[in-house]
Amino acid sequence: MTNTIKEIAGANFILALGTNTTEAHPIISLQVRKAMRSGATLAVVDPRKTELADLANYHLQINSGSDIALLNCMANVIIAEEIWNKEFVQERTEEFEALKEMVAKYTPDYVESITGVSAETIKAVARGYALAKNATILYTMGITQHICGTHNVFAVANLAMLCGQIGKEFSGVNPLRGQNNVQGACDMGALPNVFTGYQPVTAEESRAKFASAWGVQDLPAKPGLTLGELLDAAGTGDLKGMYIMGENPVLSDPDALHVTHVLEKLDFLVVQDIFLTETAELADVVLPAVSFAEKDGTFSNTERRVQRVRKAVQPEGNAKADWEIICLVATAMGYPMQYSSAGEIMDEIAQVTPSYGGISYARLEQGSIQWPCPTSDHPGTKYLHSGKFSRGLGKFYPVEYVSPDELPDVEYPLVLSTGRRLYHYHTGTMTQRTGALEVAYPEEYLEINSSDAEKISVCDGDKVKVTSRRGSVEVAARVTDTVTPGLVFTSFHYPEVAINQLTNPARDPISKIPEFKVCAVKITKL
Template identity: 55%
Template sequence: MAGVLTTCPYCGCGCNMELQVAGGRVVGTSPVGGHPVAQGSLCVKGWNAHEFVHSPDRLTGPLLRRDGRLAPVSWEEAMDFAAGGLKRIAAEHGPDALAFFSSAKCTNEENFLMMKLARAAFRTNNVDHCARLCHASSVVGLAETFGSGAMTNSIEELAQADCIFVIGSNTTEQHPQVAARILESVRRGGALIVADPRSIRLTRFAKVHLRHRPGSDVALVNSMMHVILAEKLENREFISARTENFEALARTVRAYPPRRGEAISGVPADLIAQAARTYARAKAAAIVYSMGITQHVTGVDNVRSLANLAMLTGNVGRPSTGVNPLRGQNNVQGACDVGALANVYSGYQSVTDPAARQKFARAWGTDELPGQVGLTVVEAINAAADGRVKAMYIMGENPMMSDPDIRKAEKGLRSLELLIVQDIFLTETARLADVVLAGASFAEKDGTFTNTERRVQRVRKAIEPVGQARADWEILCDFARRVGCEQMSYAGPEDVFNELAELTPSYHGMSYARLEPWGLLWPCPEPGHPGTPYLHQGTFARGKGHFSPAEHRPPDEIPDEHYDLILTTGRIYFHWHTGSMTRRTNPLNRESPEAFVEISPEDAAARGIRPGGRARVSTRRGAIELTARVTEDVAPGVLFIPFHFHEAAANLLTNPALDPEAKIPEYKACAARVEACP
């Protein structure tokens, strides 16, 4: 048995771990001391990260649809079919009839190659990935206010914060290492404020729990700012020296006295005031948020409001402060950084900027690159349904589970002339494909992941890909070669990394050698640079911090007489997203083997729903049946369903309404009703 040091494939914490290898198989996982995030520990998912790798369900070779069924074929045949098909459709209908979905589960190198394939080989900006579904609002909202759309501070700093305001993040379940630092801050006497419609583990430690209605975040935070200004708790010095547009903010929040905040959010006015004072009076106060903030039609406004709150009190640009979006996937930060987004190249260099286009065209040895922003994830699927997009290449994403309103997604995918899916399992999405390419798991390839605190760190190959599967970067390079793109030939992932570092200012000083042993936090602009634990010191990335006031807007769909409850969706500790890995991991699936809906005792009793009984939840999109978990953890009027379970997919119910700027769907609030199953 020998250990191979690598990075966990689950959440954005980015723990390093050692995979135990024996006889060409991964047979265990060990924690690693000394790693700045993991510090010798792992969560239960990390401890069991080896378990899905040799699942009997792994795809061990490519599949091609013949007579309506997917059958094993040679790589040669599968790749010819896939590459030939995309080439033909691009020639017939133009490059924008194609769409590429990259993957926050794959490495930086692979995401870079996917966006290069779309842009350089096919000349379309229709390349995007699931960041669109989780933190698109953060990227837009924080870029506008601060100039950089990432976590402002590092994970370790949270332990020293005097106050932490957690809003829309079930941190102990989704980011255990971050939660550990929050608990450490509490142990040291720090004040914890939790805003969440549900009672979560963290609320047991909270000085104040603001149990607001889903979709009332802007009103809640505006009210807090109202109190801060009314009681003169703002940081005048910071505001005048470091920010602009303060007067506009002051005007807006004047209209949100706590009583109005209470009317909209359901949180008692005095609790709002208490939270505001606690946050504003702390020496170092940090905001931590996740998808409870971003996944709304007001996602960008929610993020703006948190940025406003931090600037108002001068809690940016210092240790243990800041606005900290917790990125969900192991590499969603990286996939964004390297440009797997419809509007930017790597390093957030805009495709609409002629200078950026010219820079990438020159580096890639091509002539003109397309200058129009491409289709985002949900837009591309809608475009497939109405025939504008005719072919898709989806790598390591599962929209048939993760998109809002799955029926609509299915209609889009079924309308395609050609669907190529590259994955490690025959996911719900892969089942619809014309050709399936068998990719490699994290244990089977080299590369880098970037964690939520912007730490770029190594992923190391422990075993050969299973069966005939191939590393995703190799498949992409082979694909490019077959469509006649000469500029995608690499010796290996390190070679790709060097190219992306060359083209990406925030990664420019990095190399595989410099990433030893625990990686570097970007920005790292030149080879000697030590990396950057916290951003915006002295000056914001955009110069002055920009106050962006926002008005409360209700969710797209609000309860009415037909659908009288608010449904909110999310995740649980033992499972990961669409379940393709964790539901094939024995110790995890045993803990949580079935779909459930959380419902308050009041709502359950009124409908004759018994604890553990079956319930039918329906919305305007569809209906699912699942087990009722009757609990006071949800407030009356609110339902919660995790989206991991294909047999009762929460996203059959969710509303595909988008935030107008970030195009993120409103997973966190829609109107629903529930009844006992007969």
């Protein structure tokens, strides 16, 4: 997030794109409600009629995958009506004319035919965002999990810069992270092309710095593979072994039957986790890790806030903290890795990571800190891009609308979209072992519109088979107006309804994220 969670409450206009905030981020949604109680306008862009959409002043129930057309149209309206922030654009951005030329064809009437949202509604939302004193954009995987996910984000950034709604309090571009420490994992280089703090592995100075810190002669200059690319390499036999930590791709990755197949082809699979997941059941070796309550460390949350995690109980059996297991494995492989504590590792992080340079356990004992925090006397950074962008001028990246990779046809007439439910998390590894959440939300169902249900004589509660070009699952139907005709929805939390056996593995060519949000399916009554 460019801004803080609490700042959402101070916004005058909130544009929520592809985010089911009340279910997926219920604590953050409290700030949305607080803003609305103070008079803020909420516009929700989502194919589903979620609880957040029910709260909204505007619900733009777009056709799945048409976000770029909508965002370009908003820019078109703002430019045509000359209500963009001319001072901000002039002083802090470049390539405005290229954006203006690109969005010219995305007129409200044209985009209504793509998105299904009325031209008048699009114009009203565009005006509201542009003219608000402080407007914030919230988005999640409804924006990123498309073959054009990166371009979706470019379109979001274009809109924020066009209206000067970034680099100041109560505004910004704010992706809400889907897991408690996924921001921290990325910050620490759990990506194939960067070291910690997003320092590129292709940069010689970065490699030299880390080689020196780690006591080795040199480090590879070639970026590694993303998760999907790793599975591709396993499928072709180019990759022989894999080490999976805290991930359950047998349920969480698209075309999951293929994922299982390629993992079974590996010569050697290691899984490190706190439970015996569906993926761990395929492993040659399972390394028992510990939960958050059994280890020391830090979490860096969605607003870049680094917070201490403290051991509350001793680990069970032979389970160890992840860093301890990694040290033991590295040492056994010939590279002695001998840290004495998580605090010592934090000290190294500060030494090699400029954005974390001023963060230490001693400071974190006094309270959390938001990066960038370059020095020990720096207070941390509440919001980003104040005064200037990290690259200097903010660059407009004009992007064209493209349709999803897989569209409905005669054989597969419906669009399946997937997401999350309030009561469960990811693949249910933890939340379906509580003894309480399973009672509150015991089984999954498929949301289907009444007009589609009527065509196949399905009533509420009937069992149906959902089939795509990749597989089939059985699930109970819930007839509802939460989804529009032609759209069905369910979550990926339940092993019994392994919906990712159906989803499309087609990826964004830049981020390599699969298109979980759109695939073509057919439904038959059982």
